[in-house]
Amino acid sequence: GAGVSQSPSNKVTEKGKDVELRCDPISGHTALYWYRQSLGQGLEFLIYFQGNSAPDKSGLPSDRFSAERTGGSVSTLTIQRTQQEDSAVYLCASGRTYNEQFFGPGTRLTVL
Amino acid sequence: DQQVKQNSPSLSVQEGRISILNCDYTNSMFDYFLWYKKYPAEGPTFLISISSIKDKNEDGRFTVFLNKSAKHLSLHIVPSQPGDSAVYFCAASLSGGYQKVTFGTGTKLQVIP
Numbered sequence: 001g002a003g004v005s006q007s008p009s010n011k012v013t014e015k016g017k018d019v020e021l022r023c024d025p026i027s028g029h030t031a032l033y034w035y036r037q038s039l040g041q042g043l044e045f046l047i048y049f050q051g052n053s054a055p056d057k058s059g060l061p062s063d064r065f066s067a068e069r070t071g072g073s074v075s076t077l078t079i080q081r082t083q084q085e086d087s088a089v090y091l092c093a094s095g096r097t098y099n100e101q102f103f104g105p106g107t108r109l110t111v112l
Numbered sequence: 113d114q115q116v117k118q119n120s121p122s123l124s125v126q127e128g129r130i131s132i133l134n135c136d137y138t139n140s141m142f143d144y145f146l147w148y149k150k151y152p153a154e155g156p157t158f159l160i161s162i163s164s165i166k167d168k169n170e171d172g173r174f175t176v177f178l179n180k181s182a183k184h185l186s187l188h189i190v191p192s193q194p195g196d197s198a199v200y201f202c203a204a205s206l207s208g209g210y211q212k213v214t215f216g217t218g219t220k221l222q223v224i225p
Contacts, residue, residue: 103155
């Protein structure tokens with residue numbers, strides 16, 4: 001059984017460039033979350049998709065960040081005009097209920 | 113505003129002893145609590161959970177205690193094993209449908225052989 005997958009596993013980019021991070025959730029999971037973990041920090045909530053409802057974007061740190069979820073499945077997190085402070089591990093998780101989330105391995109983003 | 117707090121960033125315990133990881137929350141509406149474990153270079157994995165209708169839930173070596181009046185929960189690992197060395201995240205949510213889960217900042221546990 002496939003778990004949550006994320007790509008790329010590592011991304012190095014130059015300051016000012018745009019990046020796209022992909023998440024493939026577990027089939028049938030209606031909830032999808034994006035988090036990030038900066039060095040020495042905890043899990044910071046970014047955005048939450050639930051079925052066809054409007055996403056909860058309350059955790060996005062700036063308007064440079066956006067996310068889409070197409071067809072209720074794959075999600076893409078886009079960061080425009082990347083800054084060095086965007087360097088972090090970006091984690092995606094999916095689930096069926098509130099009581100458990102299955103996490104992907106994360107994408108390590110480094111902005112030079 | 114950190115609604116879920118883990119005030120101890122790290123903890124070291126001897127193998128075979130008890131590990132106690134603590135978590136405090138500020139939102140009294142939270143009624144479902146979870147613990148996740150994270151190894152380096154991997155995503156967090158679910159460990160154990162507890163509903164607010166209970167004050168204790170046990171699963172093998174892992175027990176979670178909930179004190180609603182104090183808005184405090186703890187994870188006990190006994191006996192601790194070197195393989196338990198990881199970062200442990202406390203999380204909280206509202207039940208009754210699909211809800212956002214709020215995570216704490218994590219506690220890094222080191223079990224010394």
